[in-house]
């Protein structure tokens with residue numbers, strides 16, 4: 024790094040090997056080296072600069088995004104980047120665009136739901152970007168309720184085609200990213216109708232625009248749905264509206280891995296479960312968990328560095344004021360977020376492993392862990408995105424007034440991130456899916472079916488209903504078995520209590536609806552247990568690097584004990600712990616904050632974010648905040664002239680009027 028390092032005194036306090044931690048954060052040396060190379064490549068290329076993005080009007084902003092996406096593709100081809108490298112490069116460009124949907128959903132949908140033949144035909148075109156795809160599922164009238172979609176795909180045996188049609192206004196496709204202005208094709212979800220019979224919602228590959236002049240195919244109406252929350256932010260994306268007026272596509276453009284439609288219009292089921300139609304969502308939810316840790320780490324990196332730079336109060340003798348990071352209140356708000364970033368990283372790693380395992384099993388016709396994969400991806404997507412969106416806002420507050428400036432990077436990060444709580448499944452709707460899975464698991468306990476995977480603890484439900492936490496000192500809260508048992512007991516007791524309440528209803532669906540708010544709480548408890556247990560598992564691994572494991576232990580206990588503090592009502596009301604033990608957990612938490620404090624800057628340095636990627640004056644690596652903030656202010660277009668436009672029309676006459684009135 025060039026210039027003076029205003030945070031050098033902080034970095035000198037570090038008690039662990041930061042380079043080793045960078046590898047732990049990245050997941051492997053390979054991932055670290057690759058992501059580091061791509062981050063620097065993007066940061067050093069002027070074509071990818073982000074300055075002033077938030078001040079651009081929509082049209083300019085969008086065109087700028089198209090330029091960057093095209094430049095990224097050019098570099099990918101010139102440098103012969105692998106798919107993995109290209110993914111990292113796009114990530115560091117740091118601007119939502121149609122390519123996210125093309126690579127993140129269109130391609131995976133064809134891979135997951137297409138037959139071998141369909142994959143052979145469409146994937147090479149998509150890989151070379153000779154077609155650009157989007158994922159058109161949500162409609163104006165329905166998003167969460169996928170089975171309620173209204174678009175129809177009616178088989179016409181005479182021509183061997185499907186007729187795709189939007190029968191109502193509410194059936195207009197609405198929201199798909201990349202659809203509004205760019206995509207040439209989309210996976211369109213529609214109700215399949217053959218021989219006058221309905222066969223549920225399926226995916227169809229539909230061409231939307233001409234590959235010659237980009238005009239919509241006749242019968243297709245298509246456009247952008249309008250500005251979204253925040254400046255810059257997600258407005259780089261052309262979320263679209265799309266309607267079909269009896270558009271014809273060949274029969275072989277229905278994705279047929281789950282269900283085949285024959286030449287005669289007969290439906291033939293494969294051995295693959297119907298839920299695989301939802302497989303792309305499972306894939307993306309899993310990637311969203313990993314992305315949550317990245318976004319959270321960004322906000323935490325900014326807030327931590329700035330908290331070490333910022334000083335307020337505390338100087339009685341004209342000396343230095345106190346760094347705000349030294350206030351226990353600041354630590355109690357900031358360090359749990361730092362711990363959450365690491366926690367979400369590790370649970371994201373595990374979820375990726377689970378997803379890979381499920382995919383391999385599916386290929387071998389083993390569908391047994393699909394419900395577990397669905398529950399984990401849905402639940403963890405919900406938990407991590409809610410926590411991250413809240414955390415970005417908390418980081419803004421942790422930066423005081425300057426956090427509200429766009430130059431802090433936090434307003435745009437919040438605006439771009441917050442829809443993650445809604446897309447790929449509204450977070451409450453997803454927790455209700457977890458609740459269904461948990462209630463089903465509890466109801467099967469009596470039948471001797473042994474729960475496995477993340478619900479294995481429910482197999483020990485009798486013990487967990489009776490166990491008593493044996494914490495007697497604050498140090499006892501640093502035992503993995505103690506923490507794990509408290510979280511397992513809380514979750515098991517909440518699940519059993521909800522199941523007992525449900526059993527009082529004659530109609531289980533009525534009961535589920537009536538108790539849904541309580542059920543969601545049980546889902547949260549279960550998902551928090553998963554995160555805690557995966558963090559504890561991580562600590563059992565042989566992690567090289569001086570002091571690294573120690574820091575991870577501290578972060579793990581901060582994550583768990585802060586949750587215990589925040590959800591104390593659950594832990595106390597279910598009788599898992601006593602008020603005295605809760606108070607000891609709090610004592611331990613304060614002590615952990617003191618232990619993390621000297622390492623805080625190094626722990627965010629381990630994220631290895633470039634200043635380009637962070638895009639924040641407050642979060643600069645060198646901590647040189649004030650001169651740069653001052654410099655940044657003068658870049659605002661309002662400061663182009665000393666006297667503002669509008670002075671002569673509006674300010675001057677008003678002042679003159681006051682003057683005249685005063686004279687009267």
Ligand SMILES: CCCCCCCC/C=C\CCCCC/C=C/C(=O)SCCNC(=O)CCNC(=O)[C@H](O)C(C)(C)COP(=O)(O)OP(=O)(O)OC[C@H]1O[C@@H](n2cnc3c(N)ncnc32)[C@H](O)[C@@H]1OP(=O)(O)O
Pocket residue numbers: 106109110113122123124126127158160161166167168169170200298299301302304305307310311314393394397445446447448449452456459
């Ligand atoms: C190199 C690559 C670089 C690219 C990087 C990009 C990475 C991308 C990352 C971020 C991109 C962000 C871009 C965002 C774009 C956003 C896209 C979208 O939003 S797409 C639209 C998403 N829509 C939804 O998520 C809708 C939410 N609704 C649903 O999921 C479901 O319909 C439902 C709520 C689950 C439906 O509930 P319902 O009860 O009606 O279920 P049924 O349909 O009847 O199903 C019943 C049984 O099926 C089980 N089930 C449900 N879903 C699944 C699933 N996904 N997998 C497996 N099983 C599932 C359900 O549990 C029921 O089971 P049983 O109880 O019968 O056993």
Ligand SMILES: Cc1cc2nc3c(=O)[nH]c(=O)nc-3n(C[C@H](O)[C@H](O)[C@H](O)COP(=O)(O)OP(=O)(O)OC[C@H]3O[C@@H](n4cnc5c(N)ncnc54)[C@H](O)[C@@H]3O)c2cc1C
Pocket residue numbers: 124158159160161164165166167168197198199200257262442445446447448449450451452455
């Ligand atoms: C930025 C962004 C990008 C998107 N990109 C795409 C895309 O590329 N492709 C695509 O197809 N879609 C996309 N979507 C759409 C997205 O998937 C849906 O908005 C999402 O699934 C939520 O559905 P909804 O809008 O119908 O919400 P609704 O279901 O209408 O939710 C409204 C409220 O009702 C509540 N609610 C709904 N159902 C229940 C229930 N059963 N029980 C209790 N409460 C309930 C919800 O919790 C929420 O509070 C995108 C959305 C956004 C914001």
